[in-house]
Amino acid sequence: MESADADAGGDSYLLRLYVAGQTVKSLAATANLKRLCEDHLAGAYAIEVIDLLENPQLAEGDQILAIPTLIRSLPAPLKRVIGDLSNTEKVLVGLDLRRKDESFP
């Protein structure tokens, strides 16, 4: 499990990325996520990458089926997106990251 922390502020985001081994999709998802967070959540996020090949028991708890799956566990409510996160727009919508001024330009 690797984590990349930034300073945890009041509105900090806790994101969990589930992967299974170092596959092309996993690596792409990890890279996409990091880039996206830096762009949109600089300084207010924490990422937890969980490799299910190492910790298969964790799959049941978060109802993981598809790989990769990204879960926004904080702030509530829980949000989930699947895929390699290459479609940034969809990821932002899925994680409710789009600021109001961005959604209505």
Next chain:
Amino acid sequence: MPFDAVDLAKAPTGVSGFDNVTLGGLPLGRPSLVCGPAGCGKTLFAMTFLVNGATRFGEPGVFMSFEERKADLTANFASLGYDLDGLAAAGKLAIDHVRVERAEILETGDYDLEGLFVRLGYAVDRIGAKRVVLDTIESLFSGFADPSVLRAELRRLFGWIKDRGLTAIITGERGDGQLTRQGLEEYVSDCVIVLDNRVEDQITTRRLRVVKYRGSAHGTNEYPFLIDHQGISVLPVTSSGLQRPVSNEIVPSGIPGLDAMLRTGGFFKGSGILLSGVAGTGKTTIGSHFADAACARGQRCMFFVFEEGADEICRNALSVGLDLRARAESGLLRFEAARPSLYGLEMHLARMHRDLESFRPDVVVIDPVSAFRGPSTEVHATLLRMLDLLKSRGITALFTSLRADDMQIDGTDGLSSLMDVWIKLSDVEANGERNRTLYVIKSRGMGHSNQVREYRITNSGIEMIDAYIGPEGVLTGAARLNQEAREQAAAMRRLQEVERRRREIARRRQALERQIGELRADLDAGEEEERHLLDDDQGHEATLASDRTALAALRGTAE
């Protein structure tokens, strides 16, 4: 189980009947597809497979549910006596609920279902599972937008199951024009089982069919199956030929008078006995006698009742001095009561089959078969199979049947030709009363009385009475008693007459003998007189002779 070593290895399901139909169970180490419409028992079949594997065959199993939550499954199966929590705690069963929520899944690029593999693999490894159920994996299709990814992943999943050597059941909902909605049969092609739930005349019959079973022979018919508190059981419609072992053993009817009407003193073991009669002729009572007698001999008896409850039968039997309740408590007698309309004919047969398997009775009473209504060909076929079922097990069965007037109830008239013994009960109405009579129409393989016998239902059971048969026909009841009294009086009169004649003869003999005595005395007297006369004559003659000599002498001297 009759299969050769060269045959495909199989994993027994423990579902009674199913393993017979498939000659051993599901293909070992391969996925099988179980499909059917909603509510046909797919989940139950699959869970039974796992629970039996865990408890009876030492094969732990993983249940991956895509629909019902774990708590719901546990609660639902508790009613069948399956302790899923207990099995899970013992490490014999793992249940994983996979929640698929379309609204929660947003696709942002390439993905696969490795998470499913990880979860399944983890559960399998954790308990060392040999069996897996995926119920119903088609739910995935509603959760993911891209069916092509899903199909590729399913293909991979089934391949993975085969590689791991897991015996798996994949369930699927029936779709239009194909066996399952998503065409799962394309992927799972080794063994496909279709469950069905048909309603005819407002009665549901569940049926099971093995559509295909690669590499193995299997029964191809549709087999009725049963779901109740004892789980699922399939009735293999055995093509029971007529090569049955026969027995010369005799099973008494429990009514001595009736046994006496049969030359062998009872029925042959394994025969079918039809007891037909109009209402109120004591069919059930005779059945109760038969059951009670079997228990008294220490045999097991099963009483299928379709019009009364077990308690009613017991109470009613007590009124003729038979304590069936005690027999039931001793464990030798078992009642199975159900309304005929509760299930379809097939289901009744399946239920009966299961009960016979579990209780293994020596004799069976079915009261009454005429309760089965339906198209007459179907009723006939059902009864034929029922009889086959019983005969093939060497069970002596007494069937009662209601007759309306002189007609058998629809569908059961053909029954008489299937039966080995047919006893007809009727009631004779005359002189303001009804009396019950009985006669044996046929009894295969034994001589039997051709007499119509009257019987009475008394406090101490059924009692056979010689019916009066005379110039006035068969007399029963009071008429018989009357006739008997008349005959007794006549006999008395005859006896007195004989006595009188005897006395008369004696008197006449005496008179004649007296006469003879008198005549003899007369004769004696006559003879005496004659002798006297003769003596007189002789004396006279002698005197004459001497006189003549003297005279001659005188004359001679004088001349």
